[in-house]
Amino acid sequence: MDTAFAHLIDGELVPGSRHFDVVNPATGAPFARCPDATRDDVERAMAAAARAFSAGWARDEAARRRTLAHMSEALAARADEIGRLVCLEQGKPLAQAVGEVKNAAHVLRIYADEPIPRDVLRDDEKARVTLVRKPLGVVAAITPWNFPVATLVMKLGPALLTGNTVVAKPSPFTPLSSLALGAALRDALPTGVLNVLGGSDEVGAWLTAHPAVRKISFTGSVPTGKKIMRAAAEDLKRVTLELGGNDPAIVLPDVDPAKVAPRLFWGAFANSGQVCVAIKRLYVHEDVYRPVLGALAELAKQVKLGSGLEPDTQLGPINNAPQFARVQELVDDARRQGGTVVAGGAPLAQPGYFYPPTIVTDVGEGVRLVDEEQFGTALPVIPYRDVDDALAQANRTHYGLGGSVWSSDVSRGEAIAERLECGTAWVNQHMSLNAKTPFGGMKWSGLGRENGKWGLEEFCELQVVNTAKI
Numbered sequence: 001m002d003t004a005f006a007h008l009i010d011g012e013l014v015p016g017s018r019h020f021d022v023v024n025p026a027t028g029a030p031f032a033r034c035p036d037a038t039r040d041d042v043e044r045a046m047a048a049a050a051r052a053f054s055a056g057w058a059r060d061e062a063a064r065r066r067t068l069a070h071m072s073e074a075l076a077a078r079a080d081e082i083g084r085l086v087c088l089e090q091g092k093p094l095a096q097a098v099g100e101v102k103n104a105a106h107v108l109r110i111y112a113d114e115p116i117p118r119d120v121l122r123d124d125e126k127a128r129v130t131l132v133r134k135p136l137g138v139v140a141a142i143t144p145w146n147f148p149v150a151t152l153v154m155k156l157g158p159a160l161l162t163g164n165t166v167v168a169k170p171s172p173f174t175p176l177s178s179l180a181l182g183a184a185l186r187d188a189l190p191t192g193v194l195n196v197l198g199g200s201d202e203v204g205a206w207l208t209a210h211p212a213v214r215k216i217s218f219t220g221s222v223p224t225g226k227k228i229m230r231a232a233a234e235d236l237k238r239v240t241l242e243l244g245g246n247d248p249a250i251v252l253p254d255v256d257p258a259k260v261a262p263r264l265f266w267g268a269f270a271n272s273g274q275v276c277v278a279i280k281r282l283y284v285h286e287d288v289y290r291p292v293l294g295a296l297a298e299l300a301k302q303v304k305l306g307s308g309l310e311p312d313t314q315l316g317p318i319n320n321a322p323q324f325a326r327v328q329e330l331v332d333d334a335r336r337q338g339g340t341v342v343a344g345g346a347p348l349a350q351p352g353y354f355y356p357p358t359i360v361t362d363v364g365e366g367v368r369l370v371d372e373e374q375f376g377t378a379l380p381v382i383p384y385r386d387v388d389d390a391l392a393q394a395n396r397t398h399y400g401l402g403g404s405v406w407s408s409d410v411s412r413g414e415a416i417a418e419r420l421e422c423g424t425a426w427v428n429q430h431m432s433l434n435a436k437t438p439f440g441g442m443k444w445s446g447l448g449r450e451n452g453k454w455g456l457e458e459f460c461e462l463q464v465v466n467t468a469k470i
């Protein structure tokens with residue numbers, strides 16, 4: 001059992017006084033022990049982050065840009081090692097896990113050069129009015145288990161560039177890659193600017209309640225997002241919430257089923273469906289319903305499910321036991337409600353949390369698999385006749401993260417996409433994200449945006465400097 005992991009607190013690697021097991025989802029067995037932060041660890045991390053903020057980090061933009069560039073290099077240099085940890089603790093295929101870390105290093109590099117806006121709103125003989133972005137202070141960065149490194153770095157880049165300091169807490173299901181990232185970046189950063197704590201949900205709650213924290217940047221589920229907003233209200237902490245989704249995809253009758261089916265399949269099942277912006281409900285026009293459904297079922301049957309360490313694996317396991325149970329529960333419930341399973345539908349009879357890609361028909365609104373976020377390898381496919389009706393079903397939800405429209409008429413696709421109530425509406429693709437394009441949810445899928453200049457603003461207060469020229 002690997003016990004080499006440590007918190008990063010005040011520039012020191014701290015082994016921790018208590019631990020919990022981290023399970024490899026491909027075997028269902030623990031393979032490492034993670035330090036579990038105590039209240040004292042949290043206090044020391046917060047004090048270190050507050051000290052680093054006051055010590056000049058917030059005032060030296062050029063130094064911060066250099067630091068981000070060094071962080072990028074340090075992370076890239078450890079991409080294979082940290083990627084292997086992502087594979088072991090998260091389950092995804094090794095190449096994708098390493099790719100996640102390499103891309104995270106690239107994102108840090110992008111932030112090293114991202115401009116921090118400074119707007120002159122007025123400048124004449126009487127006055128000059130300048131709009132300045134100021135950092136908030138200590139940021140609590142709390143992340144989920146599906147893309148542990150990517151979701152953390154999406155917060156670190158803009159938070160650090162704008163002069164904040166960070167205390168990060170990854171999911172207890174995938175903490176090791178974030179701790180390894182902390183260790184890898186230690187020498188690239190001034191002491192205390194970044195602190196990383198392993199810990200349970202309770203540790204997350206301690207962070208959100210801590211008086212040193214001025215901003216909570218959270219990615220995770222809707223119920224936790226609501227708890228965090230409540231915790232933040234007491235102290236008027238700023239929050240950015242990137243929460244769950246139940247993304248609809250609407251397929252118009254003019255598509256070529258053979259062409260769109262593989263894209264739809266991977267839009268739903270990449271990372272074993274554990275993507276906030278995966279296709280989670282598929283509405284297909286009745287003219288092309290049968291061929292699209294047939295092609296999806298065929299792909300589901302062909303795909304190679306297995307341990308992320310095996311070179312030919314395309315889909316890994318579900319990340320953890322509760323989520324594995326949830327996917328089974330939703331498919332079993334759909335069956336009881338009259339649903340037909342056309343591919344998959346039962347866990348593999350082997351150790352680990354393997355649930356094959358599962359396609360379910362004869363279900364609609366009122367069935368949990370359609371109404372709730374499944375976050376796993378099960379997709380309801382629903383026929384429609386009238387696109388207005390499909391849009392109404394797609395929008396009749398508290399969620400509003402992503403959505404897509406599929407058509408060979410791009411203009412028509414775009415016009416329909418704009419009627420989707422979601423933060424990103426794609427046409428003929430799904431899940432495509434970019435560090436320069438704002439990302440976030442409408443309705444219960446979140447508050448605020450990450451990425452690009454919009455994401456940067458979330459880590460700043462606006463200050464007006466209003467000068468009378470006397």
Ligand code: NAD
Nearest residue numbers: 143144145170171201204205220221224242243244245276
């Ligand atoms: P989760 O809400 O259970 O946990 C996320 C993080 O919050 C973990 O680090 C956890 O320890 C911590 N946490 C739990 N309770 C807390 C509390 N009371 N106070 C503070 N922190 C607390 O979510 P999860 O199961 O890890 O992740 C899956 C969810 O994340 C899905 O709903 C998915 O859609 C969503 N997600 C959203 C995005 C996005 O960008 N919108 C991206 C990835 C995942």
